[in-house]
Amino acid sequence: MKNSFGQNVTVTVFGESHGAGVGAVLDGMPAGIPVNDEFINHQLSLRRPSGAISTPRVEADNYIIYSGVYNGFTTGTPICIVVPNENTKSKDYSLDRFLARPSHADFVAFEKYNGFEDYRGGGHFSGRVTTGLVAVGAIAISALKQKGIKIGTHISKCGGVCDAPFSDYETQIDDLNNMIFAVLDDKKGEEMQSAIIEARANCDSVGGILETAVLGLPVGVGEPWFDTLEGLLSHALFSIPAVKGVEFGLGFGIADLLGSKANDAFEISGDKVVTKTNNNGGINGGISNGMPIIFRCAVKPTPTIAQPQSTVNFKENVNAIIESKGRHDPCIVHRARVVVDSMVAITLCDALTAKFGTDWWIK
C-alpha cells in the first residue's frame, strides 16, 4: 500500500469502514496555522450523509486531534486526527463475504491481500476513509486562506442535469463552501436532487461531474518535468473513490479546437500579466500562470445498488447473484465535493512549500 502522498507536506491516511476508526496524519504543515474546530466540523458536515439523497448511515464524526496542535495553532509537527467509527452494522456485510460487488474492490482486494483484507463495508476502500482526509484538509484550507488562496467546487453535472457555469468566482466560491449540495443554479440543484431520489426509487444510482476553481495561486507553482500541477492534482484526485476522469481547462474539449482558438493570448491588465481566455485552466507547461486553476472530475454512479446483479463467488469461482442489503448512497457526487477540496488544498500546500519553503507561510 502507498497511503502517504506529498513530499514537503505529506498526508498519510488509514482506517477501515468497520474498524476502530479512520483518520489521517498531516505532516510538514508550517507552525502557526490556526486550527478551528468549528471549521473542521463544518467541513465534516459537508461530507456527512444527509436526507433522502444519502445513505442512512450517519455518524457524528467526533474526531480526536492526537498531535501537532497546541493552543489552537499547528506546532509544525505531524497532525494526527482520528475519527472513531460508531455506527457500524457488520452483519449487513458478512453474508456476502465472497461475492464480488460489481465495480467494487472486493475481488481485487481478496486477490491482492490473499484473503486477509478487512472486507466489512468495503474496508479500506470505503468512502468512509475520506473522513480523516476532510478533517486534516480543513487545516490545509485554512493555511491557504491565510495566503489569499481559495478553492471552490460545484456539481457541474449530476443525473444528467447540468449546473450553470462559473460567472463570478470570488463570490460564488464563498457561497459554494457553505452549501450541502453545491450548485451555482439552485433550480438545477433541485432537478439534480430529484434525479437522485428517482434513481433511489428505482434501486439505482447516478454519477456526475465536479468542477473546481482555485483562486489566488501565485505564478510559478508546479515542478516539471514530472510534478506538473496537472500531474500532482490528478494523482491526488484519482485517489478519491469513483473518480474516473480528470481534465484541466477545456480538457477533452480542447482536442477539437484549432490552435488559433485554443491558445490563451496574454495581455497586460494593470501591472499584471493575464490571459484573455483560460482554456488551459491557469496552467502552462505544468506551472501556474496566475489565472484561476480550473479542472473537472468525472464521478461514476455509486456501484452499490439495491437490485440483483450477476457476479461471481471468488472463493468458489462460480457465477452468482448478489443483492445488496447494506446502507448505501444513490449518489456520492455532492459528498465527494469536499473531499476534492481537501485533497486539492493538501496538494497545493505541498507544491507551495516546495517553492517557497516552510517559513513563507507565516510571514
Added chain:
Amino acid sequence: MKNSFGQNVTVTVFGESHGAGVGAVLDGMPAGIPVNDEFINHQLSLRRPSGAISTPRVEADNYIIYSGVYNGFTTGTPICIVVPNENTKSKDYSLDRFLARPSHADFVAFEKYNGFEDYRGGGHFSGRVTTGLVAVGAIAISALKQKGIKIGTHISKCGGVCDAPFSDYETQIDDLNNMIFAVLDDKKGEEMQSAIIEARANCDSVGGILETAVLGLPVGVGEPWFDTLEGLLSHALFSIPAVKGVEFGLGFGIADLLGSKANDAFEISGDKVVTKTNNNGGINGGISNGMPIIFRCAVKPTPTIAQPQSTVNFKENVNAIIESKGRHDPCIVHRARVVVDSMVAITLCDALTAKFGTDWWIK
C-alpha cells in the same frame, strides 16, 4: 524541479531543446532485460518528425548508452541514455526572448527561474526532451513483453476526425506499434492527416485524443490509497507536454450512466474471473482486475502557429504581437503516441516491482 518519477523503478529526465543533449536515467530496472538497439531505434523513429504533418527539424537521434547495459542486457544498475542535440538553429528563437508564446511555458519559466532559464526553443519544456524518455521507455516495454504485457495506443480522434474503436486488441496492438501514424482505420487516418495539412496551410494546428490499451497486466497491481493505477498513470501522462485530460474506461461518459448500466458484472470465463463489460477500464478500487487497462489522453493543438498572436513582453510588461518563425508541428498527437506508451511502460514496471519485487522479472 522534480525530474524523477517512480519509487522502485525511477526515471529521471534532463535536457533542453538547444543544449548539448537530452536524455534520461532509468533506475531500478531488473538485471537481465535484453536491450535491443533495433527496437530502441524503432521507438525513436515513431517519435521523429515525418513529412508534411511534422516540423522540418529532423534529427538522427544517435543515442549513447552511458551505463547500466552490458553484453546486450541490463545490469540492474542505472541506465543513462543521452541523445546529443544536432540540428539546433538558435537564431530562430533568440529574437523573441521576452515575448511569451501563448499557451507555452515561456512566461511561467521566466517567472519561476528568475530569467536564468534556457529559453531557446522552449528549453526544458520542449517536446524534444521526450526523446530520452522514449529511449529508456523502449527497455521498459521490452521488460513488460517478457512478462506477456503489451501496450498499444491509437489516435482515436484528430482534427475532428474519429478513428474506429478497438475491436481485436491482441492483433491491433501489434499493428499499431509498427505504424508511424497509429490508427485502426486507415481511411480515417488519411482524413486526419488531410486535416493536419490543411491546418498547416492555414498557419494553424490541430489536437486530438489518444486511446491506450494495456493487455496482460496481472490482477492486483496498484497501491491504494494514493498510488492507485489511475493516480500513477495520470501523474505520468500529464508530464507529456500538451496533455490536458486523462480518463479511464468510459471516463467522463460514465458520469451520465445509471449505476445499473455503469457497473461491470463479473462472470467466470474458463477458470478466470472476468467482467462482461469494461466500463471501469480494468481498474477497481485503483487496482487492476485482470481486464484490459483502457484510458484516453486529450492532446491540445500545438500552441506554436505561424500567424501573428497578441501577447506580452514580460520584461517590459507591455502588450505585443508575436509571429512564430521557428520550425514547428501542425500536430503532435501522432508523435506523442510513443511517449504515452513509454511513460505507461515505465510506470507499470514501477508498480509491478512494488508488488512482485525485482527478482520476479527474470523468473
Added chain:
Amino acid sequence: MKNSFGQNVTVTVFGESHGAGVGAVLDGMPAGIPVNDEFINHQLSLRRPSGAISTPRVEADNYIIYSGVYNGFTTGTPICIVVPNENTKSKDYSLDRFLARPSHADFVAFEKYNGFEDYRGGGHFSGRVTTGLVAVGAIAISALKQKGIKIGTHISKCGGVCDAPFSDYETQIDDLNNMIFAVLDDKKGEEMQSAIIEARANCDSVGGILETAVLGLPVGVGEPWFDTLEGLLSHALFSIPAVKGVEFGLGFGIADLLGSKANDAFEISGDKVVTKTNNNGGINGGISNGMPIIFRCAVKPTPTIAQPQSTVNFKENVNAIIESKGRHDPCIVHRARVVVDSMVAITLCDALTAKFGTDWWIK
C-alpha cells in the same frame, strides 16, 4: 518535518510528550502477518521505565489499534497504533518555557517553529514519542521472524563498564529479547546499573553503546548507490534521540588496520559462501553478504540532569541558570535498546520488500 521513513514499507510517527497521545502508522506491511497483543505489550514493557535506573514517569501504555489489523492478522492496509498519554504533569515544565535545556531541542525548536512548538516535556522531541514506534515495530519483528530473521541488541558499554562480546548469537539473542537490562554478562550488567544509580545520586547521568546483531538476512539486501544497508540503517538509527554515532563491523576500529588484516576472506562452508572474519559487519558494497549484520550506536548521557546548568533565556536573549525539576532518566541506554530493534526491523522490512516484493512475505 519529515515524519515518514521508508519507501515500500513506510512508518509515520506522531505525538508529543504531553499531548493527547503518541503513535505511528506502519504502511506497506504485507497482509497475513500475525499481530500478537502479548508480544506488543512485551516490547512496550522493555521500553517502559523501571525502578531506580529510570524516570518515575511510568505509564501503562494502553494502545489502540485503529486500523490495518483484522482477526489477529495484518490486512495489508496501514496499521495505526495510538498510545494515549496519561501521566502528564505539565506544571513541571511550563515554568522554564524560554530556558534552553542544554543539549536538548528547546532552543532549535523555538527557532524552527517560531514559538508555536508544544514545548511541554520536550514535545515531539521527547523519547515518549518512541512508544508508537515500538508498538508497530513489534509487528515488523514478527514479520521478520516468519522469514527466519532475528534481531538482538545488548548494552556493550554503559557508565564506562563494558559488557562481554557476543559469543553465540542464536541463543544470546533470544535471551536478550527477554531482558529488561540487556547484557551478555550479568555481572557487568550489575556494575552498569550501579554506575547509573551513582550518577543519579550525583544529580548526573550516563551514556553508553548499544551493539546489535541481525541473523538470517538473505544475501543481496540493500540498494546501492545510495540506499546501502549502512545508509538506510544509520538514517533510521540517528532518528533515535541521543544517538550520536553509528558504525558497522569493526567501524572506526577498521581505520587502524592494514587491508590484509581488515579484509574478510571468503570460504565455502557446506554449500554456502561465508567469510572467515566479519570485520565488515555482514555488508559488502552496501549489500548484505549472508553473514550476521553487526553495528553499534553511541548513546549520549541523558541531557536532563538535576543540577543547575548555565544556559540562556532565548526569548529575552540573556544568560540564565536552569535547574531541571521534571522527572527524568539518569540513563536511557537500556530503554533505547528496544527502539533500536524496532527501527531496524522496520528498515529491514522495507529493504526486503524492495527486493522480494509484497507477496514474498507470506509464501
Added chain:
Amino acid sequence: MKNSFGQNVTVTVFGESHGAGVGAVLDGMPAGIPVNDEFINHQLSLRRPSGAISTPRVEADNYIIYSGVYNGFTTGTPICIVVPNENTKSKDYSLDRFLARPSHADFVAFEKYNGFEDYRGGGHFSGRVTTGLVAVGAIAISALKQKGIKIGTHISKCGGVCDAPFSDYETQIDDLNNMIFAVLDDKKGEEMQSAIIEARANCDSVGGILETAVLGLPVGVGEPWFDTLEGLLSHALFSIPAVKGVEFGLGFGIADLLGSKANDAFEISGDKVVTKTNNNGGINGGISNGMPIIFRCAVKPTPTIAQPQSTVNFKENVNAIIESKGRHDPCIVHRARVVVDSMVAITLCDALTAKFGTDWWIK
C-alpha cells in the same frame, strides 16, 4: 537499485568503472547559481589519483555538461554531467570474473544481479563512479558559498598517524580546500604519506578517518523525526565506498562522559545564542543549532591489495586464491575527502531548500 538521493534537491548517479562513462544528474538546484569550470576541474583534481600514494590509473576527467546550465549559470532544470571513461584496461579484470575479491562487492553483486552485473573493475561499485558526484557537488558547494556556508574536511587519522585538531575553522577550511592531501599539520601529513608508501611496498593498504566541519549553517536545518541532520548526512556518507562509521560531535566518545560534562551549555555571545562547548557537533534534536557542524567518517583500508588472498569462486562454489593484478590505491582516504565534501554539500542544499524554498537561494 536506488541511485537517487534527496527530496527537494535530488542527485542521481550512474556509470560503471569500465563502461562508456560515469556521471550524475543534480535536480532541484535553484536557477542562477554560477557554474565555474575552473572550480569543477579543481574539485575533480582533488579526487584524481596522484603520485606514489595512488593508483596509476589516471584520467583527464574531461566532463560534458549536457543540461541545466546556460550562460554560466544554473537554469533551475536538471544538471547532467557525464565523464566519459578513457583509460580502461579490462583485461586486468576479466580473468578473475568469478573470484570474489575479499571485502569487495563482487560476490553480492553476482548474487543480486543474477550474473548480469558489469563486473569489470568493480562496475557500479567502483570508486570511479564518485567522479560524477564530485562534478555536480562542485555546483552545490558554489551554491552554499553564496549563502556563506563552507565545508572543510581533513584527514584526522591515516595509517595510524593522527593529524592536529581544528584550531581555526575559517582559515583552515580555506587551506584544506586547496590541498591534495588535506591535513592541518604538514608534518603529520608527511608521516601519513610515508605510511601509505610503506603499505604499498608491503603489497598492503591503509585506512583512516576524515573529519569535517561545516560553517555558517543557519539555525533550524534538519527535519525530525526521521530526516534529522545526522540521519540525512549519514545516509549520504555511507554511500561513499569504504565508509564504515559516522559520528557527530564527540561521537562514540560521548558515551563515556557524564551528562554534566557532555552537555553543551548555552550562552549569549553578542546577540547570538551559542554553546560554550560543541560536544553535540552543532546539532540538537537533529536540527542545526548555529554552531559548526562536526562529524567524522571511518574509511576502511582499500580492500584490493597486491598479495594472494584466500577466497571462493562463486560460480563453482569452491575455495580459491586470488591475486589482484589490477591497478589500485594503497589508500583512498585522501581521495575520498572531496567526495565527502560533495555529498555533504548536496545534502545540505536539499535540507536548506526544504526549509527556505527554492527562491531563497538567489535573494
